[in-house]
Amino acid sequence: MIRECIDACLACVEACEACATACLAEPHLDIMRACVRLDRDCADVCALTARLLMRGSDLHMQACALCAEACEACAAECGQHEHDHCQRCAEACRQCAEVCRKMAA
Amino acid sequence: MIRECIDACLACVEACEACATACLAEPHLDIMRACVRLDRDCADVCALTARLLMRGSDLHMQACALCAEACEACAAECGQHEHDHCQRCAEACRQCAEVCRKMAA
Amino acid sequence: MIRECIDACLACVEACEACATACLAEPHLDIMRACVRLDRDCADVCALTARLLMRGSDLHMQACALCAEACEACAAECGQHEHDHCQRCAEACRQCAEVCRKMAA
Amino acid sequence: MIRECIDACLACVEACEACATACLAEPHLDIMRACVRLDRDCADVCALTARLLMRGSDLHMQACALCAEACEACAAECGQHEHDHCQRCAEACRQCAEVCRKMAA
Numbered sequence: 001m002i003r004e005c006i007d008a009c010l011a012c013v014e015a016c017e018a019c020a021t022a023c024l025a026e027p028h029l030d031i032m033r034a035c036v037r038l039d040r041d042c043a044d045v046c047a048l049t050a051r052l053l054m055r056g057s058d059l060h061m062q063a064c065a066l067c068a069e070a071c072e073a074c075a076a077e078c079g080q081h082e083h084d085h086c087q088r089c090a091e092a093c094r095q096c097a098e099v100c101r102k103m104a105a
Numbered sequence: 106m107i108r109e110c111i112d113a114c115l116a117c118v119e120a121c122e123a124c125a126t127a128c129l130a131e132p133h134l135d136i137m138r139a140c141v142r143l144d145r146d147c148a149d150v151c152a153l154t155a156r157l158l159m160r161g162s163d164l165h166m167q168a169c170a171l172c173a174e175a176c177e178a179c180a181a182e183c184g185q186h187e188h189d190h191c192q193r194c195a196e197a198c199r200q201c202a203e204v205c206r207k208m209a210a
Numbered sequence: 211m212i213r214e215c216i217d218a219c220l221a222c223v224e225a226c227e228a229c230a231t232a233c234l235a236e237p238h239l240d241i242m243r244a245c246v247r248l249d250r251d252c253a254d255v256c257a258l259t260a261r262l263l264m265r266g267s268d269l270h271m272q273a274c275a276l277c278a279e280a281c282e283a284c285a286a287e288c289g290q291h292e293h294d295h296c297q298r299c300a301e302a303c304r305q306c307a308e309v310c311r312k313m314a315a
Numbered sequence: 316m317i318r319e320c321i322d323a324c325l326a327c328v329e330a331c332e333a334c335a336t337a338c339l340a341e342p343h344l345d346i347m348r349a350c351v352r353l354d355r356d357c358a359d360v361c362a363l364t365a366r367l368l369m370r371g372s373d374l375h376m377q378a379c380a381l382c383a384e385a386c387e388a389c390a391a392e393c394g395q396h397e398h399d400h401c402q403r404c405a406e407a408c409r410q411c412a413e414v415c416r417k418m419a420a
Contacts, residue, residue: 044261044262057251069272
């Protein structure tokens with residue numbers, strides 16, 4: 001499950017980075033504010049969680065709990081937008097949240 | 106000079122983070138796209154540079170050279186906007202770029 | 211209190227980075243294993259927490275809770291060693307843990 | 316090539332994190348000092364480079380140049396040790412350095 005969780009975190013970092021960049025290029029940027037903001041947080045938290053998992057840190061369960069929260073918040077926002085990058089990001093966030101919840105349990 | 110460079114990098118991380126968040130709350134977000142984008146890069150590069158300096162890494166000169174470029178690009182963009190957060194960010198970027206250029210020399 | 215917490219996190223990142231590097235140069239490295247390991251985690255968690263605070267993230271309370279745990283674990287280990295870098299690190303960790311506990315409450 | 320470079324950077328982050336942790340558990344830690352030190356730098360630089368690539372940053376070429384240097388230094392050290400984790404890390408570093416050199420050119 002650690003392998004699965006690392007992969008889900010890294011996929012989520014990438015989806016969030018791509019979504020934030022794509023949001024900042026959208027014509028209707030005004031409605032993407034929360035999306036960019038949450039992408040930024042989610043990418044940073046997923047990146048830290050992946051690294052703590054990779055190194056076998058004692059803190060990995062607590063990091064996974066924080067990561068699940070970051071991913072759920074980002075998924076809730078991105079899931080409301082129809083852009084492909086938002087939908088892909090929401091899906092990556094949901095998958096990461098699910099694995100992280102299991103790891104944290 | 107290492108002390109001065111660490112402090113300049115950390116001040117720049119903070120100014121960039123604050124500027125990105127404030128930009129995302131501006132009414133005329135449309136013209137702040139590049140600012141948010143460059144704040145994001147500059148904060149990440151300054152944060153890495155500060156940590157390599159703190160730990161006495163062999164790579165600190167090369168990191169400072171990259172950091173100076175990130176800061177100069179961000180200062181050039183932020184300096185064009187009259188918002189206080191942009192002006193403060195541009196100033197922090199200029200100071201960081203200057204110290205990093207010296208460190209990299 | 212946010213200002214105080216950011217400063218405590220950054221001071222802790224720096225103390226952990228310096229401690230890890232100094233531990234790796236100690237003649238009796240054998241007893242410093244846990245110290246290096248925990249310094250590494252603590253520095254990364256404090257760095258993330260500082261940045262979430264700087265940007266006004268919704269996740270800052272949860273990050274502070276994780277940060278307090280990282281700092282307490284590192285302080286408990288570093289506090290057992292008489293090296294100056296360990297004692298300084300333990301003190302920075304304790305101060306950061308205290309402020310983070312308040313932020314998380 | 317961007318896809319290949321992101322993957323090489325992430326594989327290198329993971330190999331370096333695993334190598335550092337495994338080094339810190341080796342019976343003859345005394346000869347692993349440089350390995351832990353360089354793993355730490357290499358993991359951080361690769362992680363930043365991956366994220367700048369993911370977001371399409373203007374700085375990606377300069378980051379790749381720095382990353383190649385970090386990887387080459389780490390490969391040179393890890394390659395001298397016969398532990399599996401060191402050999403795997405050296406190989407990941409070499410592959411990442413090669414792709415990063417191409418990206419930076």
